[in-house]
Amino acid sequence: xxSGIIILTILLCGLTQNFQSDSKKETKYILKGKLINGFDxxxxxxxxxxxxxxxEFEIIEFSDSEYIDKTIPxxxxxxxxxxxxxxxxxxxxxxxxxDKNPSKFEWTMLESKREILNQYELNKEYWFVENKNSR
Numbered sequence: 001x002x003s004g005i006i007i008l009t010i011l012l013c014g015l016t017q018n019f020q021s022d023s024k025k026e027t028k029y030i031l032k033g034k035l036i037n038g039f040d041x042x043x044x045x046x047x048x049x050x051x052x053x054x055x056e057f058e059i060i061e062f063s064d065s066e067y068i069d070k071t072i073p074x075x076x077x078x079x080x081x082x083x084x085x086x087x088x089x090x091x092x093x094x095x096x097x098x099d100k101n102p103s104k105f106e107w108t109m110l111e112s113k114r115e116i117l118n119q120y121e122l123n124k125e126y127w128f129v130e131n132k133n134s135r
Contacts, residue, residue: 026100029064033057038089052077052107054116073116076128077107094132099124
């Protein structure tokens with residue numbers, strides 16, 4: 001009986017945790033912006049480890065009317081050599097972004113990239129989904 005109560009408690013806690021983490025609805029945005037910093041190179045062991053990096057864009061147009069800064073940091077997950085070739089500093093891109101982590105796990109990020117995010121003091125993070133220019 002005691003083990004049944006423990007198992008039930010663990011299951012209920014797990015379900016509650018799932019409901020809490022999934023309660024935030026995803027919102028997608030469109031950003032037209034000029035890339036102002038590039039990839040530092042490939043992230044180590046991406047695909048084995050969950051690496052992310054941050055690129056900054058100068059805003060030309062942005063569908064999130066609450067965002068007021070002139071530049072914005074965007075989180076790119078598992079950047080690869082294709083991403084490095086696809087994005088050039090000084091070029092303008094139209095990106096689809098989301099305000100929700102696309103995965104159910106946390107991403108590892110270099111401290112220098114985390115500092116870029118922190119300096120903006122954002123209410124939400126913006127995650128790269130797709131480059132509309134490459135369609």
